[in-house]
Amino acid sequence: MSGGPSTPVDILPGQPPVGEHGALSCGKELAFSAKAEERLQKLLTRYPTKQAALLPTLWIAQEEWGWISREAVDYVAARLGLTSAFVWGVVTFYTMYNRAPVGKHLIQVCTSISCHLNGAEEVFHECRKKLGGLKPGETSADGKYTVVEVECLAQCDKAPAVMVNGDDHERITLDKLDAFLAELR
Numbered sequence: 297m298s299g300g301p302s303t304p305v306d307i308l309p310g311q312p313p314v315g316e317h318g319a320l321s322c323g324k325e326l327a328f329s330a331k332a333e334e335r336l337q338k339l340l341t342r343y344p345t346k347q348a349a350l351l352p353t354l355w356i357a358q359e360e361w362g363w364i365s366r367e368a369v370d371y372v373a374a375r376l377g378l379t380s381a382f383v384w385g386v387v388t389f390y391t392m393y394n395r396a397p398v399g400k401h402l403i404q405v406c407t408s409i410s411c412h413l414n415g416a417e418e419v420f421h422e423c424r425k426k427l428g429g430l431k432p433g434e435t436s437a438d439g440k441y442t443v444v445e446v447e448c449l450a451q452c453d454k455a456p457a458v459m460v461n462g463d464d465h466e467r468i469t470l471d472k473l474d475a476f477l478a479e480l481r
């Protein structure tokens with residue numbers, strides 16, 4: 297997944313303050329847990345350079361903290377001997393990295409051409425409406441749902457395609473939306 301907007305597309309009310317280099321700040325000093333550290337050390341043995349391990353290291357960071365904050369960017373950069381600017385450039389290129397806190401269920405609705413032609417815009421709109429009138433990228437008050445629009449999820453033959461927490465869901469039409477959302481509850 298790359299090239300499109302990441303989460304969230306806009307800075308929304310209630311989100312953390314913007315820190316240096318444009319990333320939102322979590323306001324905390326971060327360090328990997330023992331388990332994440334173990335994963336990192338294992339990972340580093342499999343790549344020729346630390347830079348080559350950047351994407352999976354960011355993934356560990358996201359699983360550890362839920363999203364990639366300014367502090368997470370700085371931490372990963374320091375651990376891999378890279379500049380924060382370089383790491384932030386990578387974070388902003390790939391849609392799989394959350395650039396703000398997200399809900400328990402991150403619902404990513406593809407609106408690229410195949411999905412667009414099969415009603416993805418309506419699905420995106422209705423999905424947010426049914427979850428309390430959420431803005432794109434906004435998280436519901438109960439912290440359960442964040443709905444974002446993304447570029448192609450490589451499920452074009454199953455449009456409209458939706459991804460929830462990394463799992464693909466196919467042909468999510470307006471007719472299926474209630475059942476789809478009920479499954480997430």
Ligand code: FES
Pocket residue numbers: 406407408409410411412447448449450451452453455456457
């Ligand atoms: S256009 Fe939506 S998955 Fe490819």
